[in-house]
Amino acid sequence: MPVIRVEDLTVGYGDRVILENVSFEVRRGEGFVVLGTSGCGKTTLLRSLIGLEPVQAGRIWIGEDELTGADDARRLRILRRFGVMFQNGALFGSLNLLENVRLPLEEFSTLNREAMDFIARMKLEMVGLKGAEERLPAELSGGMQKRAAIARAMVLDPEILFLDEPSAGLDPVTSAGLDRLILDLAEALGITFVVVTHELASIFAIASRVIMLDREQRGIIATGTPAALRDAPPNDKVRQFFRREAAEVKR
Amino acid sequence: MNSLASRKPTTADECPGWQAGLDADGTRRIELSGVLDRERVEILWVRANDFVREDHSERWVVNVRGVSELDGAGLALILRLQADVLARGGRFEVEGLSEAHRRLLARFDPKGYAERVAVEPCCQRLPDQVGRATAQIWDDFRTQVTFIGELTAAFAEAVRRPRSVRWSDVWLAAERAGADALPIVALIAGLVGLVLAFQSAMAMRPYGAEIYVANLVTLAMLRELGPLMTAIILAGRSGGAFAAEIGTMTVNDEVAALKTMGLKPVSFLAVPRVLGLVLMVPFLALFANLAGILGGAVMFLTLDYPMSAYFDQVLSSAEPRHLLSGLVKSVAFGLTVAGVGCLRGLQTARGPSAVGASTTRAVVAGILLIVILDAVLGTVFYFIGF
Numbered sequence: 001m002p003v004i005r006v007e008d009l010t011v012g013y014g015d016r017v018i019l020e021n022v023s024f025e026v027r028r029g030e031g032f033v034v035l036g037t038s039g040c041g042k043t044t045l046l047r048s049l050i051g052l053e054p055v056q057a058g059r060i061w062i063g064e065d066e067l068t069g070a071d072d073a074r075r076l077r078i079l080r081r082f083g084v085m086f087q088n089g090a091l092f093g094s095l096n097l098l099e100n101v102r103l104p105l106e107e108f109s110t111l112n113r114e115a116m117d118f119i120a121r122m123k124l125e126m127v128g129l130k131g132a133e134e135r136l137p138a139e140l141s142g143g144m145q146k147r148a149a150i151a152r153a154m155v156l157d158p159e160i161l162f163l164d165e166p167s168a169g170l171d172p173v174t175s176a177g178l179d180r181l182i183l184d185l186a187e188a189l190g191i192t193f194v195v196v197t198h199e200l201a202s203i204f205a206i207a208s209r210v211i212m213l214d215r216e217q218r219g220i221i222a223t224g225t226p227a228a229l230r231d232a233p234p235n236d237k238v239r240q241f242f243r244r245e246a247a248e249v250k251r
Numbered sequence: 252m253n254s255l256a257s258r259k260p261t262t263a264d265e266c267p268g269w270q271a272g273l274d275a276d277g278t279r280r281i282e283l284s285g286v287l288d289r290e291r292v293e294i295l296w297v298r299a300n301d302f303v304r305e306d307h308s309e310r311w312v313v314n315v316r317g318v319s320e321l322d323g324a325g326l327a328l329i330l331r332l333q334a335d336v337l338a339r340g341g342r343f344e345v346e347g348l349s350e351a352h353r354r355l356l357a358r359f360d361p362k363g364y365a366e367r368v369a370v371e372p373c374c375q376r377l378p379d380q381v382g383r384a385t386a387q388i389w390d391d392f393r394t395q396v397t398f399i400g401e402l403t404a405a406f407a408e409a410v411r412r413p414r415s416v417r418w419s420d421v422w423l424a425a426e427r428a429g430a431d432a433l434p435i436v437a438l439i440a441g442l443v444g445l446v447l448a449f450q451s452a453m454a455m456r457p458y459g460a461e462i463y464v465a466n467l468v469t470l471a472m473l474r475e476l477g478p479l480m481t482a483i484i485l486a487g488r489s490g491g492a493f494a495a496e497i498g499t500m501t502v503n504d505e506v507a508a509l510k511t512m513g514l515k516p517v518s519f520l521a522v523p524r525v526l527g528l529v530l531m532v533p534f535l536a537l538f539a540n541l542a543g544i545l546g547g548a549v550m551f552l553t554l555d556y557p558m559s560a561y562f563d564q565v566l567s568s569a570e571p572r573h574l575l576s577g578l579v580k581s582v583a584f585g586l587t588v589a590g591v592g593c594l595r596g597l598q599t600a601r602g603p604s605a606v607g608a609s610t611t612r613a614v615v616a617g618i619l620l621i622v623i624l625d626a627v628l629g630t631v632f633y634f635i636g637f
Contacts, residue, residue, distance in 0.1 A: 093603035109289055111324070115296045118364065119289075119327045125359055138601030157289060157322040184358070188351035189322055 001064070003028045003160060003192045004049065009058035011041070011048050017056070018044045020218040024211055026160075029186055031193045031206040033226075035241070036213035042196045043087065045213065046164055049194065050084050051075065062160070080108060082160040083153030087168070089145035091137040091152070097124060098133035101152045108156060123151035126181060128174065143170045147178070154185070160192045161185075167199040179205035200244070212238055267291050268317065269299060271306075279308035281332075284317030287325030295328060303335045311336045316347030326352065330359055338365030398517070398594045402525065405518040409526070417523050424527025428489040428589075429535060435488070440480050440539035444468055444546025447476070452550060461554055465564030468547035473573040474632075477540035479625055481532065482584030486617030490592035493524050494613035497596025498606040506597065521593035525586065532585030533578045540577065576632050583628065584621050591617045 004026035011019045018041040026032045034042050047053040049060060051067055060067040062078045070078060083104075091100050101120040105111060111119070124133060127147035137145050146166065153161055163182075167175040179202050185191045197203060203210060203226050210229065212222040214237060222229055222238045233239035268284035285291070303311075313329060315321065329345060336343040338361075348356065409416045451467045497520050500506050506516050544565055551561040595613035599605045631637075 105289075109293075111289070111293050112296065114300075115293065115324075115327070118331060119324055121364070122323070122327050122330065122359060130360070130363070136602055138603075138605075154323070157324065181358075184351065184355050188349070188355040 001028075002026055002061075003063055004032075004194065005059075005061040006049070007059045009045075009048060009060065010056045011044055011053055012056055017218060019048075019213070022058070022213075022219050024220065024223065026192060026194060027209075028159075028192055029190050030208040031182065031186060031195065033203050033207035033210040034194065034196045034213065035198065035203060035210055037215065037237075037241070040213040040215040041218070042213055043164055046162055046194070046196050050082065050162055051079065080156070081158060082162060083156060083158040084162045085146070085149045085153045085164060085166060087164040089137065089142070089149040091145055091148055093137050096134050096136055097129060097140075097148050097151075100137070100148060101155050104152065104156050120151075120155060123155050124148065126154070127151045128177060143174060146170065147174070150178070154191075157189060158191065160194060163193065163195045163197075165197055166195060167197055167202045172201070175199065175202060176205070178202075182206045200242070212241065265291065265319075267295050269295055269302075271302065273308070276310075277308060278310040278312055279306060281311065281313045282317060283313060283315045284319075286320040287315075287318050287328060288320055288322040289324035292324045292328050296331075299328060299332060300335075303332050307339070308341070310342045310344075312344045312346060314346040318347075321352060326356055329356065330361060330364060334361040334364035337361050394598065395594065398590070398597075401515070401517040402521060402590060402593075405515065405522045406526075408518065409522055415518070416526065417519070420523035421527045421530070424489075424524045425531045426527075427492070428485060428524075428528040429531025432484060432488055432535060433538060436481055436484055436535050436539050437542040439484060440472070440477060441542040441546035443476055443480055444472060444543030445549055446546075447471060447543070448547035448550035452554070462556060462560060462564060465547065465551065465561045466568040469544055469565045469568045470573060472540045472543035472547075473569060473577045475577070475625070475629070477543055478536045478577045478581035478584060479621070480543075481536045481539045481581060482588060482621045483618055485528065485532065485535070485585065486588045486591075486621060487614050489528055490588045490617040491610045491614045493589060493592030494595040494599075494609045495606055497521075497593055498599035498609040501597060501599040502601065502605060516597055517593075521590070521597070524593055525589040528589040529582060529585040532581050532588075536578060536581035540574075572637060576628075576637050580625065580628050583624055587620045587624060588617045591620060 002025035006025070007023050009019060009022040010017060022045065034045060036042050044053055048055055049067075055068055058068070062081060065074060065078050067075070067078055091097075092103070095103065098117065098120050101123050102116050105116040105119060109116070121130070121133060124130060127150050129144060129147055129151065132140065132144065132148075137148070140148065146169065150163065150166060153163075166178060166182075170178065182193055182195075183206060186193060193206065195202070195206065207226050210222075210224065210226055211220045212229070213219065214221040222234050226242075229238050230242040233242060265286040267287050268282070270282040270284070272280045272282070274280055283295075287295075311332070313332060315329070318325065329348075333343045333345075345353070345356070448464050448468050452461050452464050455461050455463060497506070497516075500520070506520070509516050509519055548558065548561050551558065592613045595609045595616065599609040
């Protein structure tokens with residue numbers, strides 16, 4: 001059974017439709033990457049999948065639970081199954097990193113304080129932020145904030161982890177370390193990753209399958225493994241993306 | 252053999268188990284079983300920690316072959332044990348861990364996890380508190396002196412080169428702090444005058460001296476309450492606004508951008524605001540005086556005196572020195588309110604709550620300094636007969 005199932009999803013803002021009749025499935029334990037050029041609706045799709053963006057039509061299942069049209073109790077149950085890392089980190093500015101990461105444990109676990117602190121420190125070390133526990137988000141660089149946000153998203157060991165542009169703004173070494181971490185977590189803990197990213201290196205490192213969205217077609221224009229799409233692109237847009245070619249300027 | 256497996260949760264298979272045994276060679280052997288996840292690891296956490304702390308075997312082997320599920324919290328328990336054993340010089344092995352879990356566990360350096368996380372003290376010790384408070388007050392004092400020096404130098408420069416002042420910002424600050432504040436200043440000063448008149452009339456009635464209520468209201472408004480009420484309103488209204496505006500600029504690195512362009516934040520941001528407010532505050536104080544005296548007149552309508560008697564008393568008691576001393580105070584208050592607002596704005600730290608904190612500090616410090624300054628000036632004016 002797929003861990004995420006999307007059927008004929010249509011999302012937009014008012015009269016402006018961003019995505020139309022989008023359907024796909026994400027299998028358990030896979031690294032699923034959503035890619036596409038700027039403004040094609042990647043983040044909108046991600047926000048729909050996590051229930052932040054109301055859908056105009058279509059259905060979304062997280063496991064066996066349908067997210068679209070779920071009542072509050074079911075919605076809360078579904079939300080606990082995934083963690084989310086937002087593009088800008090979205091850390092709470094008044095809490096230090098340890099408190100930020102510990103917060104979901106305080107709300108959704110019965111662990112004692114020592115265990116919660118221990119696990120939060122582990123997650124911070126996992127993303128390379130050991131020693132920064134007491135620092136406030138404002139004292140960190142953008143990349144460090146992002147890594148702390150990943151630690152917070154992972155702290156409950158969710159089934160699915162949604163990451164919005166995790167590598168953007170990171171140096172290549174940190175970015176590669178993050179990719180390695182994603183692979184280790186997927187393998188050891190069976191976490192499914194849904195990642196929105198532009199970074200080709202990350203795509204090839206972590207993606208077992210990708211979908212590519214297109215702004216003009218308002219939907220998916222390619223599905224497959226990164227290597228297959230690179231080697232046999234089904235259309236020009238996919239070819240341009242994987243070969244990093246500039247689109248021709250139309251007069 | 253110790254067994255913790257008898258404690259609750261869902262099914263017996265899922266319940267995490269802990270079996271401790273001792274090998275012939277002194278190796279402490281721990282057999283973990285069941286589901287070790289966030290929901291269930293709590294059952295073992297405290298007991299396992301206590302056990303490893305009390306048992307000082309040198310070699311430890313933890314076998315997880317019987318564990319059916321292991322998540323991050325389960326790995327945390329293993330790391331917790333490992334850290335404690337290694338910290339006291341022991342040896343630690345884990346058996347039965349999958350390659351993927353082993354790789355994940357290897358990401359952590361057990362050093363640093365051995366010490367228990369200190370529970371945050373509920374309160375600091377008194378000497379610590381006194382020391383920190385003293386250091387903070389001293390730092391604050393130094394910063395204020397530095398700021399006053401910079402502001403004075405910036406004003407001296409402004410006098411020398413008036414064209415260097417951003418006059419458009421001055422008029423904007425004057426409009427916002429002055430003209431826009433007129434209704435609230437008039438309302439509050441008028442009501443204060445009214446209340447003052449009623450209260451003093453009660454005290455004077457037994458002596459038949461109600462006519463002197465006019466004198467009291469006039470004197471109190473001109474010398475004290477007009478400037479004071481105006482300054483307090485400005486501290487809440489304009490001082491807070493200055494701190495919030497400049498604080499937001501600090502958080503957004505606009506102040507840093509000014510510095511990198513070679514511009515002085517005090518000249519660029521503080522001087523126009525201070526100048527705008529100081530220019531307007533005497534007029535606001537005059538307006539407050541007038542509103543307060545008119546408020547007193549409303550009370551006078553309830554007495555059996557003609558209204559002309561009230562204004563005769565007002566004119567006879569309103570000596571120029573009373574008016575002047577109030578205006579001198581108002582200028583001093585204006586300088587204080589604007590200066591503190593700008594200073595707190597420039598001192599804004601990072602983070603989303605920093606602007607709010609600066610605004611609060613500006614208002615509180617502004618009002619406090621106004622009252623202190625009022626007491627000092629009131630005493631000085633009394634002794635010099637001004």
